[in-house]
Amino acid sequence: xxxxxxxxxxxxxxxxxxxxxxxxxxxxxxxxxxxxxxxxxxxxxxxxxxxxxxxxxxxxxxxxxxxxxxxxxxxxxxxxxxxxxxxxxxxxxxxxxxxxxxxxxxxxxxxxxxxxxxxxxxxxxxxxxxxxxxxxxxxxxxxxxxxxxxxxxxxxxxxxxxx
Numbered sequence: 001x002x003x004x005x006x007x008x009x010x011x012x013x014x015x016x017x018x019x020x021x022x023x024x025x026x027x028x029x030x031x032x033x034x035x036x037x038x039x040x041x042x043x044x045x046x047x048x049x050x051x052x053x054x055x056x057x058x059x060x061x062x063x064x065x066x067x068x069x070x071x072x073x074x075x076x077x078x079x080x081x082x083x084x085x086x087x088x089x090x091x092x093x094x095x096x097x098x099x100x101x102x103x104x105x106x107x108x109x110x111x112x113x114x115x116x117x118x119x120x121x122x123x124x125x126x127x128x129x130x131x132x133x134x135x136x137x138x139x140x141x142x143x144x145x146x147x148x149x150x151x152x153x154x155x156x157x158x159x160x161x162x163x
Contacts (some may be wrong), residue, residue, distance in 0.1 A: 037061070063088050073097045093117040102127050123147060 036051040038058060044066045049058040060081035067075045074096045079088035090110035097104045103126040108117035121142035127135040139151040 059083075060088075062091070090117070100128075100130075122150075 038049040038051055040047045040049070046064045046066070047060065048062040048064075050061050051058060062081070063079040065077045065079075067077070069075070076094040078091040078093070080091045081087075082089045092107060092109045095104075095106040097106075105124045105126075106121075107123070108121045109119040110117055111119040123140045123142075125138045125140070127137075129135055133155075135154070135156055137151075137153045137155070138149060140147040141150045142148075
């Protein structure tokens with residue numbers, strides 16, 4: 001009985017070790033092909049580079065410029081690296097406006113035809129109470145000259161049930 005218990009235990013341990021080895025090898029193979037990113041931040045500009053498999057060559061991928069306006073609004077302007085043109089190309093603009101009662105996030109992508117941030121315009125409005133709790137969230141999309149509600153969530157009921 002003692003011998004059979006010992007051999008069953010050894011079998012379970014062996015199977016567990018084999019499964020661990022196989023899973024670890026698969027995870028390592030998957031992660032070794034995932035791109036590695038290097039971040040360089042200087043003042044209000046962050047540049048993201050990808051590192052090649054040799055670990056010696058950096059290729060620019062994204063550049064983010066952060067700015068705080070006099071009224072407290074913040075912006076993030078994103079650029080993508082164009083390998084063909086060897087320069088940064090505008091990608092998107094993210095604006096954040098805050099008041100005591102709401103936070104508004106505005107997103108727009110670069111429109112190369114018009115030369116401005118007018119493509120895929122979206123806006124999210126968060127209604128905030130005096131304690132900083134989010135009461136509601138409304139997502140809007142710009143469509144033919146007007147903002148259309150694409151999603152709306154009301155969190156007042158959740159806050160009331162949590163108390």
